[in-house]
Amino acid sequence: AQSVTQLDSQVPVFEEAPVELRCNYSSSVSVYLFWYVQYPNQGLQLLLKYLSGSTLVKGINGFEAEFNKSQTSFHLRKPSVHISDTAEYFCAVALGYNQGGKLIFGQGTELSVKP
Amino acid sequence: EPEVTQTPSHQVTQMGQEVILRCVPISNHLYFYWYRQILGQKVEFLVSFYNNEISEKSEIFDDQFSVERPDGSNFTLKIRSTKLEDSAMYFCASRGGQGKTEAFFGQGTRLTVV
Known part of the structure; x- marks a missing residue:
């Protein structure tokens, strides 16, 4: 199971500092x-997605994430955060969309950006 | 920009009462979903709906729950006899057809069962 x-x-994190939010997944497919x-x-608003191809994915608001198959990780990063980035961030996986495409979410990470 | 719309934004109901949560998915989308988020917990999949029938449901989606797309635009979630543990934020989502990978979420309905 995924x-x-x-x-x-x-x-x-303080404003203008870099941040990394970690996500690991398990799946046999x-x-x-x-x-x-x-x-x-x-x-919920989509920040970015990885489907295939380049392992570095860029999203909205300056965020990017790197897919690492060997470590089964998909960490989210931003080089310099703003106060407005304060929010809850959810990592999710989906099976191939031929199978209906339900999303399985992580527990969420609350990012708090302080001045 | 098209968006998924949910009503009401907040619903308070007494235990044992029936509630209907309403959603208007993005027009021409084909896949529809309900998720819920109990306060402080992760977002959980409830049910997916395609071609006028349930395509998948989770263990949470028991006989007390049902979904319907009555008129080609609305997508509803009915809870027949609410329990205290049904209190949560319920999110509706929709997705376009094959090859469309992004699910668009509504703002959610906060259901409080008292």
């Missing part, structure tokens, strides 16, 4: 990988 582990439940962001009192 599962997703986000290793940090909370990540406090190829998966698609996603990062979603949830701002307070809002729904």
Whole structure:
């Protein structure tokens, strides 16, 4: 069965500092990988996705993630964070979309950016 | 920009009552989903719906739950007899056809069972 582990439940960081949010997944088959962001009192918004091809994926708001198959990881990074990046971040995996495409989410990482 | 719309944003109901959560997916999308997020926990898959039938459901989605797409635009989740543990944020999502990989989420409905 597929599962997703986000290793940090909370990540406090100062504004303009770099940040990495960690995500590991387990799956016996190829998966698609996603990062979603949830701002307070809002729904889930897609940040970026990995389907195939280049292992470094760039997303919105300056975020990027690197797919590492040998380590089964898909860590999210940003070189310089802003106060407005304060939100909950969810890593998710999906089976091939021929199988319906449900998402399996990690527990979430609360990113708190301080001035 | 097209978006998934959910109503109401917040619903309070008494234990044992039936609730219907409503969603308007993005027009021309073909796959529809319900997820829930209990406070402080991860987002969990409930059910997926395609071609007017359930394509997959989780263990959470027991006989108390049902989904319907009554008129080609709305997508509803009904909980027949609510329990306290049904209190959660419920998210609707939709996705385009084959090859479309992004699921678009609504803002959620916060259900509080008292």
